[in-house]
Amino acid sequence: MHASSRKRWKIASQLAVLLSLSVMVSACGGNGGNNAGTNGESADSNAAESTNATNAANEPAANATEETVDLVWYFPGPPQKDLAAVQDAVNAYTKEKINATVQLKSIDFGGYDQKMNTVLAANENFDIAWSSGSWLLPYMPNARKGAFLAIDDLLEQRPKLKETMPQVMWDNVKVDGKTYAIPNYQTITTREGFVIQKRFADKYNLDVSTIKGYKDIEPFLEQIKQNEKGIIPFGGIANFSSYFYGFWETAAGLVKKDDTAFHATPMSDVAEYKQHLDIVHDWYVKGYSPKDVAIAKWDELKAKGVVAVSYSNVLKPGGEVESAKKNGENEIIYVPITDPYIASDTNGTLNAISKTSQHPEKALEFLELVNTDPVLYNLLCFGIEGKHYKNENGVAVPIADSGYDPVTDWVFGNQFNALLRPGQDPKTWETTKEWNNTDKVSPFIGFSYDTAPVKTEIANMDAVIKEFSDALNSGTLDPAKYLPEFNDKLKKAGAEKVQEVRQTALDAFVQQKGLK
């Protein structure tokens, strides 16, 4: 019996140890840096006494009497090995400037939506979240749901931040008359045209000044087809550019630029669309695009460098560098067929302050610093100088395998403060500013209509559009036969009723804006 009681004691004690261990680990394990609010000793105590509390609002001098605020910032990006080092460098800088530190919570693109939705639903305390126009964590629905804080009053105290962008940006970011985020200022224009591999353009002496429209590229495509084995002359889909054909695109359909009656027509009904489809179908028949053009994985094919010409609707200053990366490091030239114009909303990428933030003023102060201070901004974009990149006369040359190169400048803030990337035209930001100040602005920005009365019809139409659009736009189907069929099916789905609702809403919008 002795042995058994000893054994029993042994088992019981082991269990006790196990349980107490688990309690201990769970109690003190998960304090992931939440104790960062320690008060650093101020080096010179004189500064604290002489600071005048009344005009300290815009003074970046750290006030030694107030606690350092620790902010939490969620944003998406590819995982970076050296993020911790960058965070330390950022914190050393911001602590001195605004007496705040920040936890950079970078979440990969794939998980961002799910994670943020959970964080928001759980009412977790955090300060800043990145949001996008219509992609991850979409701005408008989340602002309406009350996830973000309305910051109009706080913005009034930050004139420096307001000056970083033209008024049109601040107008467009308003949801139901209130501002819920700071847009990241970047290229806001659309410009469409051809993306051409330079090596072929040089080889066949392509005169880019002759290319004014879709048809002008044909002789070049023919040359590629005849002489370059294993190269696809035209890759992807040449989208119908409504601007090129003389329309403004709106949620109600296409409106002729000079139409004072503001009559909207669905894209599939305008004569120009038919012309355009004839061109791309012709290319398909002549073999400029492969037979599986509508379903091929163009990103992967371009990365192999086998696509000579493709079409893009986002030609932007200095973009040739990015395009070269996507085309297997082959040098690229842009051949635009439209002017730069502003077609739609400018809320592609923003940073919002959370409703649950304990320090909204500090969070906004921090965002102001990110958007106005190139040192901080470039630290976030490129990492630590000498460790992650070399600064060669304003060009940030990344150091290979340094552990920090997210290439997500558009996530953090005002891109005009960025250093250049290797190969980028030094005039990039000047040109972008020029383009952004264009007077070719769609009068219909901000127009949307209530889809509720025609929800069913729109769903049916979407199904039809999905069935036909890629096959038609890629030139795979003969428009003479299939475009009428497409329109017919749309009519059956209720297109006419929807168009009526859309036109009524557009008329009301035009009235309200005083265009008529």
Add this chain to the structure above:
Amino acid sequence: MEKDKRFSLSGLLINLFFVLVSLSMIIPFVMVIMISISDDEMLTLNGFKIIPEKFSSLAYRFIFADPSILLNAYLVTIFVTIAGTLLSLLLTSMTAYGISRRDYRYNRISTFYIFLTMLFSGGLVPSYILMTQYLHVQNTLWAMILPSLLSPFNIMIMRAFLLKIPGEIIESAKMDGASEWRIYFRMILPLSLPSLATVGLFISFGYWNEWFNALLYIDDQKLLPLQFMLVRIMDTIDVLTNNPAVTSTLNIDTSKLPTVSARMAMAILAGGPMLIVFPFFQRYFVSGLTVGSIKG
């Protein structure tokens, strides 16, 4: 009506059916292996082939270029699997044993209480709040072990098995003066080995494939499990390639995304070890849940 027909049509059909079923399971797997050792250029231009047109070890070289991350993820996964399985088995069998005892007065109500959680769950948000705001286990290994520690389904399986153990065993052990702990550790656990193995296998698969809790609770790169790495790559590729209209306006460096063959190589590395473990548990499934301990 001859019985010993060598050849019967029905037999042939049945065999053929199972050959087809087996093939439909084996071929995709062989495909994955083959794609992982194919040349990417060929994959993009000509699609997938069972026999690669051109071999290439580039995918594996890409993954092992920085083995420290992969090795670290492996260690995390292995630790979570072993620790989680052991702890989970202990708690599952204890719970199941408790509610299987007929002389425990509240066994019915306890069983129902556990069963109820199979029908109704609190959902994601309450569990997220519990984990982050009460237990504070974010960024610890516990975040991946705790949530799936006790599954009512596994408890029910164990309970059904333990109910078959005759109560007389426990009675006689008591007569001999054994304590409850002793009965549990010395009699019940050895007797329920087959069910422990079965349930343990389920549990360990669950832990091995753990990624969702890592997504929710883990920010620290050093604590990421293997499967999460794979899921992360796949999801990111999905998000970036399914919205070309949006992503073309943003500068996203897609050149760093792994190729198709690298993704397949990753899948093999992530799933492989479990394929090796599985046959060792096979015999417990085949032998069925038999108890042969009482004689006379």
